Amino acid sequence: MNQSHVQTIAAELALQDGQVEAVAALLSEDASIPFISRYRKEATGSLDEVAVAAIRDRLHQLSELDKRREAIVKSLKEHGLLTETLAAQVYAAETLAALEDIYLPYRPKRRTRATIAKEKGLEPLAWALLKQDGRDPAELAVDYLDAKRGIDAVSDALAGARDILAEHVNEDNGARADMRRLFAEKALFISRVATGKEAQGAKYRDYFDWQEPAKSAPSHRVLAMRRGEKADILNLTVAPPEDAALHLLEERFVTGQGPDAAQVRLAVHDGYKRLLSRAMETELRLTTKSAADAEAIKVFAANLRELLMTPPLGAKRVMAIDPGYRTGCKVVCLDRQGKLLHNETVYPHNSAAQQEKAANRLKSMVYDYNIEAVAIGNGTAGRETEAFVKALDLETAIPVLLVNESGASIYSASEAAREEFPEQDLTVRGAVSIGRRLMDPLSELVKIDPKSIGVGQYQHDVDQTELKAALDDVVVSCVNAVGVDVNRASAQLLTYVSGLGPRLAKNIVAHRDQHGAFDSRQQLTAVTRLGPKAFEQCAGFLRVKGGRNPLDASAVHPERYALVDRMAADLGASVKGLMQDRDLRARIDIGAYVGGGIGLPTLEDILAELAKPGLDPRDTFEAFAFREGVNSLGDLEPGMRLPGIVTNVTRFGAFVDVGVHQDGLVHISQLADRFVKDPADVVKVQQKVTVTVLEVDTARSRISLSMKGKLDGIPTDRDAGRPTRRGSAEPKGSRRSRSSRTGNAPKRQTPAPFNNPFADLLKGG
Numbered sequence: 001m002n003q004s005h006v007q008t009i010a011a012e013l014a015l016q017d018g019q020v021e022a023v024a025a026l027l028s029e030d031a032s033i034p035f036i037s038r039y040r041k042e043a044t045g046s047l048d049e050v051a052v053a054a055i056r057d058r059l060h061q062l063s064e065l066d067k068r069r070e071a072i073v074k075s076l077k078e079h080g081l082l083t084e085t086l087a088a089q090v091y092a093a094e095t096l097a098a099l100e101d102i103y104l105p106y107r108p109k110r111r112t113r114a115t116i117a118k119e120k121g122l123e124p125l126a127w128a129l130l131k132q133d134g135r136d137p138a139e140l141a142v143d144y145l146d147a148k149r150g151i152d153a154v155s156d157a158l159a160g161a162r163d164i165l166a167e168h169v170n171e172d173n174g175a176r177a178d179m180r181r182l183f184a185e186k187a188l189f190i191s192r193v194a195t196g197k198e199a200q201g202a203k204y205r206d207y208f209d210w211q212e213p214a215k216s217a218p219s220h221r222v223l224a225m226r227r228g229e230k231a232d233i234l235n236l237t238v239a240p241p242e243d244a245a246l247h248l249l250e251e252r253f254v255t256g257q258g259p260d261a262a263q264v265r266l267a268v269h270d271g272y273k274r275l276l277s278r279a280m281e282t283e284l285r286l287t288t289k290s291a292a293d294a295e296a297i298k299v300f301a302a303n304l305r306e307l308l309m310t311p312p313l314g315a316k317r318v319m320a321i322d323p324g325y326r327t328g329c330k331v332v333c334l335d336r337q338g339k340l341l342h343n344e345t346v347y348p349h350n351s352a353a354q355q356e357k358a359a360n361r362l363k364s365m366v367y368d369y370n371i372e373a374v375a376i377g378n379g380t381a382g383r384e385t386e387a388f389v390k391a392l393d394l395e396t397a398i399p400v401l402l403v404n405e406s407g408a409s410i411y412s413a414s415e416a417a418r419e420e421f422p423e424q425d426l427t428v429r430g431a432v433s434i435g436r437r438l439m440d441p442l443s444e445l446v447k448i449d450p451k452s453i454g455v456g457q458y459q460h461d462v463d464q465t466e467l468k469a470a471l472d473d474v475v476v477s478c479v480n481a482v483g484v485d486v487n488r489a490s491a492q493l494l495t496y497v498s499g500l501g502p503r504l505a506k507n508i509v510a511h512r513d514q515h516g517a518f519d520s521r522q523q524l525t526a527v528t529r530l531g532p533k534a535f536e537q538c539a540g541f542l543r544v545k546g547g548r549n550p551l552d553a554s555a556v557h558p559e560r561y562a563l564v565d566r567m568a569a570d571l572g573a574s575v576k577g578l579m580q581d582r583d584l585r586a587r588i589d590i591g592a593y594v595g596g597g598i599g600l601p602t603l604e605d606i607l608a609e610l611a612k613p614g615l616d617p618r619d620t621f622e623a624f625a626f627r628e629g630v631n632s633l634g635d636l637e638p639g640m641r642l643p644g645i646v647t648n649v650t651r652f653g654a655f656v657d658v659g660v661h662q663d664g665l666v667h668i669s670q671l672a673d674r675f676v677k678d679p680a681d682v683v684k685v686q687q688k689v690t691v692t693v694l695e696v697d698t699a700r701s702r703i704s705l706s707m708k709g710k711l712d713g714i715p716t717d718r719d720a721g722r723p724t725r726r727g728s729a730e731p732k733g734s735r736r737s738r739s740s741r742t743g744n745a746p747k748r749q750t751p752a753p754f755n756n757p758f759a760d761l762l763k764g765g
Contacts (some may be wrong), residue, residue: 001025005062008750009055019045023055032474032498034480035537039557041601051476065096072103076548081106097180098282098585105171114167117160120149122319125157126164129263134255137263162267169253169271170279178248183280184287186240187214191225194235202232213745214238220651222288223458237282238288245272287744293462295472295651303455303649304471306685308478311621313401316372319365320435322405322427323377323385325349330427331362337488338436338443341423343428348388349381355388364391373398374437377430383631383659399623400534401438402659404647407448408433416447416492442482443619446475447492455685457650472496479541481617483555486542487517488522499537518548521558543614550576553611556606563593564606579610582746624688626659633660633698640693644705645684654683656691656705664703666691673709682707 006020013020028034033056037049039748044052072090077083086102094098116124121144141157151157169175193201193208201208228234239245249268254261277284277420307406315336322330328347331615335341342365346358365371376386382402389400411417412429421429436444450471451459459467479496486494486508494505504527511527512518521539524530531539536559544552568587569577578584590603609615627642629635636658644656647663654671655663671682683689692711694704 002062002066006448007058008062009058013051013054013056014244014335015047015051015356016045019047020055023047023052024059027056027059030533030537032476032537034479034541035498036476038555038605039540039602041560041605042597042599046601053473065099068096069093070100072099075105075108076103079106079108095547098177101173101176104176104640112167113160113163117163119663120144120146120151122151122157122160123164126161126168129158129161129260129267130165130168130253130256132254132264134256134258135260137260140260158263162263162270165253165264165267166271166275169249169268170275172252175249175252175276175296176280178252179245179276179280180283182240182245182248183284183431184215186244187238187281187284188212188240189214189217189222189225190239191228192235194233197233201228201231204228204231204233207234214284217288218651219292219299220457221569222292223296223461226289226292227461228459238284239277242273242277245277251278271722285632290540292462293466296457296459296462297467299649299651300456300459300467301449301470301474302680303685304450304453305478306687307453307455308442308445308475309482309618310686311619312440312442313373313438313621316439317370318373318375318405318435318439319371320375320431320438321363321377321385321389322408322431322434323379323381325381327427329358329381329385330431331365331367331372332428332431332435334432334439335369338432338439340424340428340432342698343424343431345427349384358388359392362389363394364400366392366394372397374400375402375403375435377408377434378657378661379405380400380661382661383626387628387631401623402626403434403438404645404657405430405434406450406454407445408437411444411448414447416490420490442478443490443493446479446496449492450475455648456647481540483614483616485542486521486544487512497538497541499534504534504538518544520544520549521547521552537625538581545614550579550613554579554609556613560598560602560606563598564610567593579613582611585610622688626657630659633662633696633701633703636693636696636703637661638693638695642691642693644689644691646685646687646689649679649683649685651679654679656689658691658693658703658705660703662701662703664691664693664705666705666707670694670704670706670708672707 001024002020006017006024009015010017010020010247017740022040022045023036026040026043031040033049033052036044036052037047041047046053066084069090073082076086076090086106089102093102106187117126125144128135129137137158138154141154144157145151145154151160188197188591189210189212191207191210193204198205198208204224208229210225212221225234225236228235246269249272250265253268254265256264304356317336318334320332320334324330328350330345331343332340333342333711344361344365346361347354348358348362349507366374374389376382376389382405386400386402408430408621409426411433412426416427417433421432424432432448433444445453451467467484476496476498479493480498484493484497491502491505491509494500495502496510499506500508507528507530508524515526518524519540520758521544523544524539525532525535540555540557543554547553549561551558551564556564564575564578568575569579571584571587573581573584585607588607590600590607593603594600624643624645626644630640630642644658644659644664647657648655651668653665656666666683667678668679671679676682689707691705696703
């Protein structure tokens, strides 16, 4: 373990060295983040998943820095350039940028104008000019005239010397550090429309003449401008005012007043314009892109977490319908475990005869399969199918619910879906996915690539490796936070359990299929290739309900079963009795069990689990219904107040489904009756809200919405009903705490909702 890395990370994250050391040691043993944060609290000082992940990521960054450092040292040695002083500088560099600056003058490079001038023997002339002692440059240059070397005139010699000085300016560590600070503080993004691309790039029109400071440009605008540049619609530059940069360099390099100083000034200007400015712009572009990527990934990850943690309906017999007009509605009936019992196609949107037949068949299926809920995909014909089903004359009322079907088609064509339903077509698989998504969103959504779910911001523009890693972290975190029923889980869900992976997940399912349901966690050790390490990592997150040991259905880790047995024995009770009797648990003196690596954090977790074993951290399911009679864009009018569900949260606002097959945008300025810096402080994906329609653009299929309580000049229709518990502009009692984020207000007027290009761009990504 690199102790300097430990100290660096501890200082950066305001942690104790011992906490970082413990996490690093556990990670080196292939412990997962959920396992470390849940079951090794004494070692880490109760660090949560966010802190553990931050340590992991920083350890990786520092490791990569070390690898680059060693590669540079090796190169310098091979070329005979490594001195004690240079080695000390290399090992003292704390950032990759500083390291590369040190290496730049020595790095093997292609022949440049400076190297050609050096080959001609002009280097002494360059250093003579740099002294700036007032001598005449022409007199100095005469001694270097050499026709054989292509130096026929004094101007040729001086030009070569300036090339050498220009490269010296570019490679000077101090100059690069000054420029880096200047670019970071004063650089501007300047975006202009490319010649002749005005009509072609209409969705980028707000960037046709745009300028803002690079240091405060929000991630969505950085990514939007870069996308426009990549599409050859925009010309984009990132640089500070040239005068400021040149002044800074002249202060460093121009020390005289004579004609030789004038030559140095020319070299400084050339070095900046031809070399240094380009290098700094490239570096700043990478830096701002990296920051924008990180912010976009953070938004995507937060949205995905909310979606995955959507409250489940639970084990119910569900009829799921994938709606359609011409091709009909694919209907499937599922049992309480999500098993497909029946499927057929009905046509409720065609002729009167077909409508009557569809109604009769749907009622028959409801009765035949004892259906307890109906799930309908929210795509084409979703609202119409919902109305049709609700109008059925059923003896017993059952909930009819619209389900977001984003990504269902991706799953239905996947290898996993083909393996599960080899005899069924895509439409049946898609309908099954819709039904299961209502029963347990987490279990079903893990089967889909998170990028296909549609809750991101510019997900195709960001670093795909970093995006996948971040989203995988979220899925792993959610799956392990909820826990997994080992006897019901799919291989896809088991894949994300701590310590498992695709191979072990499939082995668990194969063992279950061959030997029947597991009746204890200990039976997992009989699964092929599931050794002691994997068992340690996964056991606490897998649930065996109704098994021999009641603790197997809880989050108590098997390594602590003996401790719970001792607690029960000390009270003269059984473990089952201890779990069922609150008064008995109240008599436990947890202080008596501290020791042997077990501290209060673990003991408190155990008591919480004994009280509510395997408690699902997700909220209780609440049915939601859109406003009756509002099914399409044509039904919307300014002033209408409607119930809606947040489908996506971005840095510029939130998209809300109001049941018209087209999400509306609540711009950040319309989220609340107060200033909102970050939309995530106000709304979350899947949150139920009440919105007011501001404007409808049918031609462009755009809806502008507001969540403000007071709207100047817009009469509102307040007959939409009360919002649900999480439906206010400032939700109360939310399941998860709202993190505080910081940002910078734009330097010019933010585009109004209907002139906002980001909605169009987001659809493109």
